[in-house]
Amino acid sequence: MSGEDQTAVPHRALITICAMVATLMQALDSTIANVALPYMQGSLSASSDQITWVLTSYIVAAAIMTAPVGWLSMRFGLKRLFLISLIGFTITSMLCGIAGSLTEMVVFRLAQGVFGAALVPLSQSTMLNIYPPERRGSAMAIWGMGVMVGPILGPTLGGYLTEIYDWRWVFFVNLPFGIVATLGLMAFLPRTNPKEGLRFDWLGFGVFAIGIAGLQLMLDRGQTQDWWNSTEIIIETTLAALGLYLFLVHLFTARQPFVSPRIFKDRNFAVGLVVMFAVGMVLLAVSALLAPWLQTLGNYPVETAGLVMAPRGIGTMGAMLIAGRLSNRVDPRLLMAFGVVVLAWSLYRMAGWTPDVSQTTMILNTIVQGAGLGFVFIPLQVIAFATLDPALRTEGTALLSLLRNVGSAIGISVTSALVIRNTQIEHSVLTGFATPLNRAFQGAAEALSPVTAHGAQALDQIINRQAQIIAYANDYKLMMLTSLPILLLLPLMRRPRHQAGESGHAAVME
Secondary structure, eight states, X not given: OOGGGGGGOTTHHHHHHXXXXXXXXXXXXXXXXXXXXXXXXXXXXXXXXXXXXXXXXXXXXXXXXXXXXXXXXXXXXXXXXXXXXXXXXXXXXXXXXXXOSHHHHHHHHHHHHHHHTTHHHHHHHHHHHHSOGGGHHHHHHHHHHHHHHHHHHHHHHHHHHHHHTOTTHHHHTHHHHHHHHHHHHHHHSOXXXXXXXXXXXXXXXXXXXXXXXXXXXXXXXXXXXXXGGSHHHHHHHHHHHHHHHHHHHHHTTSSSOSSOGGGGGOHHHHHHHHHHHHHHHHHTHHHHHHHHIIIIISOOOHHHHHHHHTHHHHHHHHHHHHHHHHTTTSOHHHHHHHHHHHHHHHHHHHTTOOTTOOHHHHHHHHHHHHHHHHHHHHHHHHHHSSSSOGGGHHHHHHHHHHXXXXXXXXXXXXXXXXXXXXXXXXXXXXXXXXXXXXXXXXXXXXXXXXXXXXXXXXXXXXXXXHHHXXXXXXXXXXXXXXXXXXXXXXXXXXXXXXXXXXXXXXXXOO
């Protein structure tokens, strides 16, 4: 399909709906099973450490299989790969729902991750292909809702299905949506021609898989295994460093690597990868911190905590719709700069929160924060692909998804580890002031006197609470400092120039 044919793409709305359903299915499944883990643990007779492999297996498989999506799309055709991935994802979802043992569940989750890895990049590539340049901002806003809102709504939907029905419905819910999306894409998505004779770069993929698997396992299990005091984490770190190093060397020296090196020559796209990585570090880390903050420090019930966090998705959706319409009229770099400033401001406000902060303040701040992410995410999709060769588009969407997921994994691991470490540090610092020599405690009531056992215990609880507040505040400051450098990268990107025919950069479906 050439760029000149884009204005006459038949059934564009139906293709959009089906692609969105596929995106939402994959995005939801990245977090929907989290709240069901305790229920799975009992049904599958697993320990608390073993049951986490239900999440880890999916994350690792999806991360490894995201990078070769571009090559697979060229070899088998975008439509065929899309349908295979969607059918496979739906079937493996059902298999997860009927799993009778932990081994079966982990194997089926691995398979689900393999098939699900291609859904987000293929759906994004499809949206870019069927919409002309002047409408891609709005198209990316629609697509982005599934990517950004899915992980936010996943725990809420998973909790509801588990509470009302059973944890198995967390996976069964994919069946009707998978059938509808498959039939729709089968009927309306234009056929794409595969390129026969392409040879796969097994060596490059092998070292890449080792590096990504090692990195994901290190990040996912580091906190529970005491990081580098654990032999397992040291081995995983070594494999990650060695695998990724060999992959980079192979990428720029091999004759036909499975990731095309020329994709990094496009300045907009190369800078976009770095920006996406930074956005990914903040995207899920804030939610991962806010949930325990609300429950442990704010004493919110689980249901109330979910309701307080939900408006973030509303802010994201609203900002995406606005940014999508403005991306073709306003310099996307300005929209991204505005979004970064809003995001950093919301994180700065969170750094000053105490458990006494009102619900209204929290809800308004989460809405503003979601809006900031929306104003960064959509213009980034537009500008990153504005000058990229259409033949590399599917490969580009896969790399962006990979960098977003890796950034999210690193962000969650780093911030979670820092909360625990800084809580211990601040606790030891504050404890130094809670002594009988401190005049503030001389004449204190017995209930808070460090001299008595009961008073010392009560003081320890208060000190631990204050230490946690400081630790969380430090994490929010860190994320603010992580987001601000994005502003320095924006001038390196070129503003897209939409031409009527866009013959040089027409959307192509091979």
